[in-house]
Amino acid sequence: MIRFNQFSLARGTKPLFENTTFTLNPGEKAGLVGANGAGKSTLFAVLLGELHADGGDFSIPPTWQIAHVAQETPAADKTALAYTLDGDAALRTIEARIAEASAAHDGAAEGEAHAAFADADGYTAPARAEALLLGLGFTLEQTREPVSSFSGGWRMRLNLAQALMCRSDLLLLDEPTNHLDLDAIVWLEDWLHRYPGTLIVISHDREFLDSVCNVTLHLEYQQIKRYGGNYSQFEILRAQQIALQQSAYEKQQRTVEHLQSYINRFKAQATKARQAQSRVKALEKMEMIAPAHASSPFTFEFRTPDSAPNPMMVMEDVRCGYHGEDGEIPIVDHVMLSIQNGQRIGLLGANGQGKSTLIKTLAGTLEALGGHVREGKGLRIGYFAQHQLETLRPDDTPLQHLARLAPDTREQELRDFLGSFNFSGEMATAKIAPFSGGEKARLALALIIWQKPNLLLLDEPTNHLDLETRHALTMALAQFEGTLILVSHDRHLLRATTDVFMLVAKHRLQEFDGDLDDYRDWLLQHAAEQRVALKAGTTSSGADSADNGVNRKEQRRLEAETRQKLAHLKKPLQSRITKIEKEMDALNAEKATLETFVVDLASYEPGQKSKLTEAIRRQADVNARLETLEAEWLETHEELEQIG
Numbered sequence: 311m312i313r314f315n316q317f318s319l320a321r322g323t324k325p326l327f328e329n330t331t332f333t334l335n336p337g338e339k340a341g342l343v344g345a346n347g348a349g350k351s352t353l354f355a356v357l358l359g360e361l362h363a364d365g366g367d368f369s370i371p372p373t374w375q376i377a378h379v380a381q382e383t384p385a386a387d388k389t390a391l392a393y394t395l396d397g398d399a400a401l402r403t404i405e406a407r408i409a410e411a412s413a414a415h416d417g418a419a420e421g422e423a424h425a426a427f428a429d430a431d432g433y434t435a436p437a438r439a440e441a442l443l444l445g446l447g448f449t450l451e452q453t454r455e456p457v458s459s460f461s462g463g464w465r466m467r468l469n470l471a472q473a474l475m476c477r478s479d480l481l482l483l484d485e486p487t488n489h490l491d492l493d494a495i496v497w498l499e500d501w502l503h504r505y506p507g508t509l510i511v512i513s514h515d516r517e518f519l520d521s522v523c524n525v526t527l528h529l530e531y532q533q534i535k536r537y538g539g540n541y542s543q544f545e546i547l548r549a550q551q552i553a554l555q556q557s558a559y560e561k562q563q564r565t566v567e568h569l570q571s572y573i574n575r576f577k578a579q580a581t582k583a584r585q586a587q588s589r590v591k592a593l594e595k596m597e598m599i600a601p602a603h604a605s606s607p608f609t610f611e612f613r614t615p616d617s618a619p620n621p622m623m624v625m626e627d628v629r630c631g632y633h634g635e636d637g638e639i640p641i642v643d644h645v646m647l648s649i650q651n652g653q654r655i656g657l658l659g660a661n662g663q664g665k666s667t668l669i670k671t672l673a674g675t676l677e678a679l680g681g682h683v684r685e686g687k688g689l690r691i692g693y694f695a696q697h698q699l700e701t702l703r704p705d706d707t708p709l710q711h712l713a714r715l716a717p718d719t720r721e722q723e724l725r726d727f728l729g730s731f732n733f734s735g736e737m738a739t740a741k742i743a744p745f746s747g748g749e750k751a752r753l754a755l756a757l758i759i760w761q762k763p764n765l766l767l768l769d770e771p772t773n774h775l776d777l778e779t780r781h782a783l784t785m786a787l788a789q790f791e792g793t794l795i796l797v798s799h800d801r802h803l804l805r806a807t808t809d810v811f812m813l814v815a816k817h818r819l820q821e822f823d824g825d826l827d828d829y830r831d832w833l834l835q836h837a838a839e840q841r842v843a844l845k846a847g848t849t850s851s852g853a854d855s856a857d858n859g860v861n862r863k864e865q866r867r868l869e870a871e872t873r874q875k876l877a878h879l880k881k882p883l884q885s886r887i888t889k890i891e892k893e894m895d896a897l898n899a900e901k902a903t904l905e906t907f908v909v910d911l912a913s914y915e916p917g918q919k920s921k922l923t924e925a926i927r928r929q930a931d932v933n934a935r936l937e938t939l940e941a942e943w944l945e946t947h948e949e950l951e952q953i954g
Contacts, residue, residue: 311335312357312480312508314534316366319349319356326352328532329366334525336479339502339509341519341541344529346746346776350512353534354378354482357510370480377478379486383465386457390448393457393468394439397475401430442471445497446490447661463489474501483511487518488773491661492799496833514777516541517801546902554909561911609782610730610759615792618764619686620651622793623672628681630664630671638679641667645681645819649765654794656808658822658829663814665797666695669769672795692763694771698754704743708733708753711742715760731756747774755783764792772800801826883946890943897932897939904929 312334319327326349334340342350355361356368358378377397386393396402404427411420427433443453446467452460457468466489473481487495499521502509510527513519519526519541526537526544537544625647631640642664649655649672657665670676671683673693702711712724728738731752742750751774758766766787772780780800787794787807798804804826811822811829822829904925907913913922 312368312370314366314368317363317368318365319352319361320364321352325532327534330533331366332527332534332536334508334510334527334536336508337506338525339505339523340511340525340527341523341544342510342512342527342529343519343541343544343777345778346748348529350529351484353529354484354510354512357480357482374479375477376480376482377473377476378482379466379473379484380469383457383460383469389454389456390443390460390468390471391436391439391453394443394471394475395435397439397472398430398435398477400477401427401432401435404430404432439471439475442474442501443468445494445501446471447494467494470498478507480508480510481505483509483513485512485514487513487515487799490799492658492801492829493660493833495799496830500834514772514775514780515800515802516777516780517805543898547905550906550909554911557911609785610756611786612759612790612792613762615690615762615764617688618651618690618792619688622649622651622686622689622765624648624682624684625672625678626682626684628671628683629679630667630676631679632667632676633679640679641817642814642819643817645671647819649793649795651764651793653810654808655796656804656811657795657797657814658811659814664817665814666769668814668819669693669695669767669795669797673767689765690761690763691765691767692758692761693767693769694754694758695769699747699750699774702742702750702754705741707739707741708756709738711753711757712760715757727760728756748776748779751775752779766790766792766794766796768794769797770799771796772798772803886946887943890939890946894936894939894943897936901929901932901936904932 314333315331316329317327317331318325318329342353344350352361356363357370358376388396404423407423408420408427411417411423431438440450440453444450448464448467457465460468470483470486470489473483486498490498495515495518499518502522509522511519511522521540523540524538526539526541528535528537528544528548537547539547625645628645628647629638629640630642630645631638633639645668657668659665667676671678673691675693708728709721709724712728713719713721716724725734725738728734733753733756742753745753751771755771771783775783780803784803784806787796787803790807794807796804796808811824811826813820813822824832907925908922908929912918913925
């Protein structure tokens with residue numbers, strides 16, 4: 311168990327935690343959330359033993375192995391596979407023992423080391439490491455390439471693979487989805503569902519948190535507060551508590567006013583002086599309830615675009631790609647696309663398939679290699695991509711950036727507009743060099759919105775944004791009256807703002823018939839097929855040339871039969887899971903309603919007594935039934951996993 315007791319810690323003069331207490335049980339998966347600068351990364355440093363308490367104490371089982379994602383990757387010559395295997399330090403130690411015993415010609419020691427190697431699943435380790443790398447988006451060829459050949463984002467994936475390879479009791483993940491595409495995120499979620507240890511994850515991806523976590527740790531006002539449930543459930547509970555706190559505060563203020571009024575009226579009268587004095591003492595002793603300091607949620611909206619053409623843009627047999635030293639490098643070929651006014655398209659596909667290349671071609675920042683691109687008259691494109699942050703001038707202020715776009719607009723109007731994006735007062739006239747990535751992304755969005763585009767092209771707009779700003783962007787895009795094409799690994803954003811999906815895969819753009827859940831199923835099926843293909847390749851790699859003549863048609867027939875048999879075995883289990891989840895959804899909804907009623911002060915009025923008693927009894931029944939269903943759900947999932 312992880313236990314923090316009256317824990318206090320300051321960085322410099324800034325107190326981050328003050329007398330905070332919470333526990334985390336073995337096997338729980340916790341999402342760590344809070345505003346930027348609240349202390350999330352500091353808490354990780356405490357868990358890793360890099361920082362120590364100024365007051366109170368913190369404990370973690372001394373035998374626990376902790377895994378976390380390294381922030382630096384050495385530009386080593388070792389292969390990606392070998393680098394991933396380094397994550398299993400125990401296995402590497404045994405390998406060193408084997409080498410040492412072999413060099414000393416100590417047969418007994420070498421035999422013992424080989425036995426330990428087998429007990430530690432050493433013979434399956436390369437296959438497990440390979441599966442991790444494939445799941446995170448590497449190709450089989452890339453697993454054999456040196457670490458030094460990979461770019462920064464891919465090195466972060468290697469660090470993640472190494473952390474997952476570690477035999478850990480506690481896994482700490484800090485923004486693990488930042489460098490992943492949607493395909494890899496879906497795979498990571500599936501892996502974390504099966505992870506048996508304790509997990510603490512910092513993430514701004516609410517759907518990832520909802521999928522993976524069953525506990526939420528919220529950092530606010532130097533406190534760490536534990537909530538049962540995923541991020542969405544935490545939001546509901548916190549909103550209820552804020553409302554309850556505000557109600558209690560207002561009630562207390564009425565009592566304070568009443569006491570103060572009595573004191574003011576009677577303290578000068580000798581006959582009432584003693585009674586007035588007792589009320590002064592009551593007022594002094596009263597524990598003041600702080601008003602609900604819920605940070606005012608940050609919101610903004612898109613300006614109404616001018617009239618737009620229809621169709622907005624037409625692409626006929628377009629080839630998207632780049633000009634290299636050796637000629638053209640096509641990425642997406644034969645693109646046929648007519649963008650209609652009001653469409654809201656989400657682009658799906660793995661990294662490297664060409665989503666960004668297609669978006670750049672649509673935006674006109676990349677010239678098409680072939681085909682025809684026709685823009686409608688009056689088309690105004692707003693394009694946001696990660697390089698947008700690089701085009702900002704670090705020595706200029708937000709006001710200067712906006713004034714360049716609108717030189718004839720009054721300064722106060724520009725300031726008001728920037729204020730709506732949380733660049734108010736001195737921040738509007740401060741150099742942006744020290745701004746965080748999220749603040750710069752917010753400014754880049756503001757500059758696009760000022761220009762009133764009628765076609766928005768957004769390529770991963772949430773990468774640097776915190777949860778509050780992501781929510782604000784989601785709400786603004788949902789109300790945007792123009793046309794939208796969006797690339798994002800944030801599924802909550804995709805679900806809320808798009809209604810049609812297109813898939814970029816195998817150098818082609820095609821419609822995807824389904825929603826994000828269908829896409830997730832498609833990805834998992836594709837990953838399973840890759841694993842089967844990998845095993846088949848491993849098995850046949852050592853075979854002689856006669857084996858290479860195996861009848862492929864017969865092999866495919868047998869594989870199809872196997873899949874059919876597995877599907878037949880899985881179907882009743884999948885139906886049972888669906889039925890359980892449906893009942894759990896209904897019970898969770900009822901649970902939320904009951905909790906709202908039970909925490910409401912009005913429920914404790916005398917006239918509500920019988921209703922309150924029944925609600926509390928029903929709460930116990932619902933919680934008990936949910937526990938039973940969760941156990942059934944886990945058992946059924948285990949059966950499903952055993953089938954394959």
